[in-house]
Amino acid sequence: MKYTEEHEWLRADGDAYVVGITEHATTQLGDLVFVELPEVGAKVSKDDEIVVIESVKAASDIMAPVDGEITEVNTDLADDPSLANSDPLGKGWFFKIKPTDTSQLDGLMDEAAYTAMIG
Amino acid sequence: MTDLKHTPLHALHIAQGAKMVPFAGYEMPVQYPLGVMKEHLHTRTKAGLFDVSHMGQVVVRGESYEAAAQHLERLVPVDIVGLGRNRQRYGFFTNEDGGIEDDLMLANRGDHVFVVVNAACKAADIATMKEVLEPDLTVTEITDRALLALQGPAAERVLAALDPKAADMSFMDVATLDLNGTEAWVSRSGYTGEDGYEISILADSGEALARALLDSPDVEPIGLGARDSLRLEAGLCLYGHDLDATTTPVEAGLAWAIPRVRRIGDNRAGGFPGADQILHQIEHGVTRERVGLLPEGRAPMREGVPLFDAEDSEEPIGSFTSGGFGPTVGRPVGMGYVATEHARPGTTLYGELRGKRLPVTVAKLPFTPANFKR
DSSP: OEEOTTSEEEEEETTEEEEEEOHHHHHHHOSEEEEEOOOTTOEEOTTOEEEEEEESSOEEEEEOSSSEEEEEEOHHHHHOTTHHHHOTTTTTOOEEEEESOGGGGGGSBOHHHHHHHHO | OTTOBOOTTHHHHHHTTOEEEEETTEEEEEEOTTOHHHHHHHHHHSEEEEEOTTSEEEEEEOSSHHHHHHHHTTTOOSOOTTOOTTBEEEEEEEOTTSOEEEEEEEEEOSSSEEEEEOGGGHHHHHHHHHHHHTTTSEEEEOOSEEEEEEESTTHHHHHHTTOGGGGGOOTTBEEEEEETTEEEEEESOOSSSBSEEEEEEEHHHHHHHHHHHHTSTTEEEOOHHHHHHHHHHTTOOOBTTTBOTTOOTTTTTOGGGSOGGGSTTSTTOOOSTTHHHHHHHHHHOOSEEEEEEEESSSOOOOTTOEEESSTTOSSOSEEEEEEEEETTTTEEEEEEEEEGGGOSTTOEEEEEETTEEEEEEEEOSOSSOOBOOO
């Protein structure tokens, strides 16, 4: 598992990566009520705002963690955004991305570094 | 953060695991571990306990209740003189342009008027009252009392367990109850659309009372997040958002609070700031009105989202002043102001969200039926 400073997690799945947000992030955001996912097949660049999420409190964006192509999105999450709160590392995943440059993954944090960052 | 004020229940909030945020100069709980959604739903189905000690509590005294009421009517365009003993009423302070300076609750407590005002406005409200009403009246801010709200269908049973007289009160009654051995000034009212009470009690006794209420398995502590979604579903205005100094009571749909006796042709007509403008609007109508708004789909539309009458029109005809997800109705809800010709319930408008125009239907308020004990 890899982590970004924006509280996303990435888990290898074949030659793609499953991306979601951490429990720390969902706790800070509060109950999610709306998720807008990218199109499957979209080519995205690192730090593009590709997902809109709304909690009971506010809207925020989730950025592409690396350059790549979106290969799948979690339509169950769009139907029931609370999955991100109840199961952030499992059923609450957002999208799968196939990186164009896997070396970008080297810049991400491992679990120990992420845990240290959130204190 | 160091200069934020604390309410008498601050330590209890921390002990309950609240997430604290700055609000109107106070450090206040925005949510507890239960979370906004469940706190909201719990209040609608059981009961929620809110700390509203940041709000202003003011005693206004004259030679008699009637004297105090007569003078207060110089600032507030409602019928205070005719308010029955131990009864409460909604009102607002207006300005010379007819705008709303703050909204408030007024109670006839026998020999004085008890006023509850918004935290963010209380310093200005009290300064205005002192300037206009003294020396005819004395205006005293009550700073040694906490204010708690117990709201929801289980509120009556929970409070009546401490003093059975709570069950005898009707909606908008006020009474002095004995709660946990301490005198409490209680009204049967609130800001959620549910049955419930607001309880003013000496600060030193506030935490013990809160703990006694929270001892009931039906009562959960509720933060400002759910307070906002509850009042929004109930169609109740939030000052500084749905009401402000440039919005008149008539535009806000609050003319019902200005009774016949304060209107043109009656014996206590006018006599409050902005009377000419407000009474003229009551007779001749307004060009914009507050409405309920239901965005289609799941995306919440929040304060500031502009509204258009067509997908391709250039000029907005209004905007949201409040909005978010309504946990009880299970969809986004909001309110805002639109040009009068677009204010009819059922009208389709378009809200612009992240560059896209999405349909919004004008709707009747409230979104959830009021559940008061009449």
